[in-house]
Amino acid sequence: MxxxxxxxxxxxxxxxxxxxxxxxxxxxxxxxxxxxxxxxxxxxxxxxxxxxxxxxxxxxxxxxxxxxxxxxxxxxxxxxxxxxxxxxxxxxxxxxxxxxxxxxxxxxxxxxxxxxxxxxxxxxxxxxxxxxxxxxxxxxxxxxxxxxxxxxxxxxxxxxxxxxxxxxxxxxxxxxxxxxxxxxxxxxxxxxxxxxxxxxxxxxxxxxxxxxxxxxxxxxRSRYHQAVTLVGEGLDESALSALNGVAGIERNEREHSLTVLAQPGAVIYPQVGELIASRGWAVSELNVERGRLDEVFRTLTRGEVV
Amino acid sequence: MKQLPVVFKRELGSYFATPLAYVFMVIFLVLAGVFTFYLGSFYERGQADLTAFFSFHPWLYLFLVPAIAMRLWAEERKSGSIELLMTLPITRAEAVLGKFVAAWVFAGLTLLLTFPMVITVNYLGEPDNGAIVTGYIGSWLLAGGYLAIGSCMSALAKNQVIAFILAVTMCFVFIVSGFPMLLDSLSGWAPQALVDAIASLSFLTRFEAISKGVIDLRDLLYFVTLIAAWLAATAIVIDLKKAD
CATH class of the missing domain: 3.40.50.300 (P-loop containing nucleotide triphosphate hydrolases)
Known part of the structure; x- marks a missing residue:
């Protein structure tokens, strides 16, 4: 030890x-x-x-x-x-x-x-x-x-x-x-x-x-913990953000994708999945994130080094 | 002191890892010859002894010994390998002594290569070989004193050239402290005890005594103390400076 x-x-x-x-x-x-x-x-x-x-x-x-x-x-x-x-x-x-x-x-x-x-x-x-x-x-x-x-x-x-x-x-x-x-x-x-x-x-x-x-x-600890990233056609942002447990939505212009952020402790993948199925969106990619260590690192150490 | 031989071996080996060691040896031997035969008028004196040879050693060493010593610690600090050395299970004393002894043995080897002088003088006449042996011992002790100073200066400076210049300066101070010029200028106003103390610090008086064939315990003690003091200073400086 x-x-x-x-x-x-x-x-x-x-x-x-x-x-x-x-x-x-x-x-x-x-x-x-x-x-x-x-x-x-x-x-x-x-x-x-x-x-x-x-x-x-x-x-x-x-x-x-x-x-x-x-x-x-x-x-x-x-x-x-x-x-x-x-x-x-x-x-x-x-x-x-x-x-x-x-x-x-x-x-x-x-x-x-x-x-x-x-x-x-x-x-x-x-x-x-x-x-x-x-x-x-x-x-x-x-x-x-x-x-x-x-x-x-x-x-x-x-x-x-x-x-x-x-x-x-x-x-x-x-x-x-x-x-x-x-x-x-x-x-x-x-x-x-x-x-x-x-x-x-x-x-x-x-x-x-x-x-x-x-x-x-x-x-x-990341705000991306349990976030769901979607790539697809005709996604309705307002419907996504209205879902239970969703903290917000980020649009990634370069990858043409949407990241749906979860509230701390919430699991939003089932709701998002249901919504996609009920609206019949053509989703080509769907990822659930574990969290981004680099983002946690930046949040923790921000302002520490000038 | 278990690790001392390990440090010593690596350090001595590193002298011979580059052609530098051989260049140094050649320069020393050539200069020693030039000094003895031309400046020292070895033949003209017509005496079967090596006074002409030994009397120039303090001046020869003034530039050559700091050249051996300058890399001892400066290089370790510059390359960062000091961090490796100091985090291995080696004590400070083992590291300082191991490196010093390696440099001292290297100086001793170089000195031994002047053996043709001994052969020459024995061929030409019947010298007092006892005095020649003490001359060599004195010369080696002198080199040790310079090296201990050089080791400390090398620990002070990260740059080898600066370490060299510092060592030459400090060794010079230890030579001239026995000069009549300096002592006379002091004796007018300074107390006699101080003048004596300064004079007793000089390499020259001690070295001359030994090279004449008399090994006085006090002279021996002088060199041992001097070396020990500068090596202790080296260890302290390393502790203070190693992180820079």
Missing amino acids: IEIRNLTKRFAQHTAVDDLSFRIQQGEVLGFLGPNGAGKSTTMKMLTGFLAPTSGTASILGFDIQKDTLKAQQQIGYLPEGAPCYGDMRVRGFLEFIAEVRGFRGAERKRRVEQAVAQVELEKVLDQSIETLSKGFKRRVGLAQAILHDPRVLILDEPTDGLDPNQKHQVRKLISSIAADKIVIISTHILEEVTAICSRAVVIGSGKLLADGTPLELEA
Whole structure:
């Protein structure tokens, strides 16, 4: 378990992380969301022992990050933002260095490096120096270094930032495949990623906790939750808006569609369906939305960053 | 200190990862030769010792050692790899010492490559080889002092060039503090204790004593203390600056 208690970090000018408290249980994949400058990276830097908190503390599997820094760090695999590495080293040499730091020697060292290399598919570039690698490969080297000792806690700061869609998919697959029985914290801007791999989402803004729940719960906060989007001929807006539980109607000019919004807690799909059937509208497309995470994100963090 | 050898190994390896290390070694050896034979009038002196060789080391090191030290921390901060290093289970002391010792060993290896000087002087005459050994020890300690200063300056600056200039300046201060010029200008008005204190800080007086063949415990202690103090300063600076 990771326990964050009243964690606060002040820099000279501003408060980056402001009295943050929450717990993360074994097996959870936590998506850490927030606009740029919200304090995500600063929080991660404190959890990994890079920065000392101004006040408050956190513990990693029972090890306090300030008193038992080394023991806490032994539990963690960390991918810092931008995946910094030693550019002049070769991939193999770099991973061997990490393996030695993690306490592996001889055959065990070799096995660990091989395993990590296979997991992120680095075989082709093993003998290249890291600075000559493409962005995607560099990120994978960073990931390999983080997972090499099979840590119980994995902290990844924007692991898919700057990768192409195929690489993103690959990284997500990797994270999902190793996440069992671990605690994984992922910071990201990409909201689809949260829905795809996270079991829990925490939104922060200006260093404060804004929302905490499963991706589904967050989506349910959206005004598009349970909204019905229709594409068709001769739709009667006034009839739709008169239906029970309808909060309003949005017209999307570009897609030539109508979105019928539901009042909070209401389910409007049956009514809309009946109306379509009774009026005999030619509806070519009909979608019930779960909610839009990006819209929830904007609502939560609006005005937080100027 | 379990991780010290791991940090040391990586750091020393990184010197040889680029041709820079070899270029540095060649420059050092050429300059050491030039200084000894031309400026130091090695032959003209007609003495079978390496005084001409060692006496230029403080000046040779003034520019060459900061060049070894400048990348120690500045590069880590610039590339961001410091965040990786500091979040691995490595203590601050292990990181600072491991890097310093790697640079020191590299300087020592370069110094050892001047062995043809020893052969030459033994071929030409019958030198006091004991004094030559202490000369090498003194020179290596001197390099260690410069390196510890350079390590701290490298932690201060994100830019290697600035780290280099800062280190040269600070090392220069530690050289001239033993100069008669400076001490004379002080002795007119400053209390004698202060003048002595400043003079005792100088690399030059300590180095000269050792390179003459006398290893005084106080001189040894001077270098050890100096190195320890600058390395402690390095650790503090890293803590203050790492997040910038």
